[in-house]
Amino acid sequence: MTREVTALPKAHLHLHFTGSMRVETVRELAQQHGIRLPDALVTGYPPKLARATDERGWFRFQRLYDAARACVRGEADMRRIVREAAHDDAAEGSRWLEIQVDPTSYAPFVGGITPALEIVLDEARSVSSDGRIGVAVVVAASRMRHPLEARTLARLAARYAGDDAGHVVGFGLSNDERRGATEEFGPAFAIARRAGLALVPHGGELLGAQAVMETLEHLDPDRIGHGVRSVEDPAVLDAVAESGATLEVCPGSNVALGVFGTAAEVPLRRIVEAGIPVALGADDPLLFGNRLAAQYAAARELGFDDAELAALARGSLRGSRAPERVRAAALADVDTWLATRPMP
Structure with missing residues (x-):
């Protein structure tokens, strides 16, 4: 007897703008703008991605991502993406979404x-x-570009900083972890920190525990995108726990990109048992073929019972920059969800 994960109130803290798109939307935009899509986004969907932990696998992932991004050609397209992402998340029980975009x-x-x-x-x-x-919104810089560009984006993010919907609430760093030196992005994160933004860089998915440690040391994050490879070094796992940073764990991404062979290998249990706050995220549903509720379903397959799923939902809400009124109402509704008799 289990409760519906789509009815569990939660926050979604790891969702990329382009990667949030519905595949139907990508196809419609491609037709509208006269763009030919790769077969993996048409008849071969969902894509079968190679291991992104090697260069060829990452290239295939990036090629598909770029093809989808090329279909976004103006204001109407951008507004559609935000609107559909919000509607899809709300349908799966999300009360708060922090969508990540590189403008x-x-x-x-x-x-x-x-x-x-x-x-x-x-x-x-x-x-x-x-x-x-x-x-x-989380404004994200790219590791593929010069750190000075990251400072420009941090200043832009700071101009629109706020503590409610329709504002910038965080600053991130994404793309291939193997590119760029983490410490060189420190000045950009210092700008964001002074503006009161949440610091939410990626780290520890494509690279191992040392990448997580470098992220902690140089960027002082509030959350880390992924961070799952911290389990490879007990000292790093302890350091993450001591830092208080929330890990944005994305099981669907981890498996699709070949970081782990199966969902059963995703070390969610070890991370939680280390006392680390967790917010489950879908990352890029367009390319991985699963959205937010599927991440909670994956946790259930890993042996998490409904009380533990509720704890994960609370972790997402507490790790968010949602206003206190939103957070308090959602947390109360998590308790209600857990108190409700489960369906047979």
């Missing part, structure tokens, strides 16, 4: 990085207005 990717179509960010923020405010879900 440089869309700047050429809307007149610059500032308009690109403002479009996303404006639609986030609009879709949040009905009260089903609050949507905020």
Whole structure:
């Protein structure tokens, strides 16, 4: 007897803008703009990704991601992505979404990085207005670009910082962990820290425990995207626990990218038992073929009972930058979910 994971109130803290798209949306935008999509996004969907822990596997993943991003050609497309991501999350029980976007990717179509960010923020405010879900934004720099660009994005993020839906609530660092030196992005994160933003870099999915340690030492994060490879070194696992950082664990991503062979190998239990707060995330549903509720279903397959799933949901809410009124209401509803008689 179990309760429906889609009814469990939760927050979604690890979702990329392009990767959040419905495959139907990508196909429609491609047709609209006269773009030919790779077969993996058409008849071969969902994609069968190679191990991204090697260079060829990552190249295949990045090629598909770039093909999807190329279909986003203006304001209407960008607004559609935010709106559909919010609706999909709300349907799966999410009360708060922090969607991650690198505005440089869309700047050429809307007149610059500032308009690109403002479009996303404006639609986030609009879709949040009905009260089903609050949507905020994490501005993310790319490890593939110069650290000075990260400082530019951090300053932009700081200009729109706020503590409610329709504002920038965090600053991240994404893309291939094997590129760039983590410490060189420290100044950008210092700018974001002074603005009161949550610091949420990726680390410890493609690379091992040492990458997590470098992230802790140089960026002082509030959350770490993934961080699952910290289990490879007990000292690093202890350091993550002592830091208080929340790990954004994305089981579907880990398996699809070949970090772990099966969902049963994802070390979620070890992370939780180490006393580390966890927020489950879907990462890039477009390419991995599963959304937020599927991550909770994966945890259930790993042996997490409903009380433990409720604890994971609480971890996502507490690790978020949701306003206190949103967080308190959702936490109360988690308790209600757990008190409700489960379905046979």
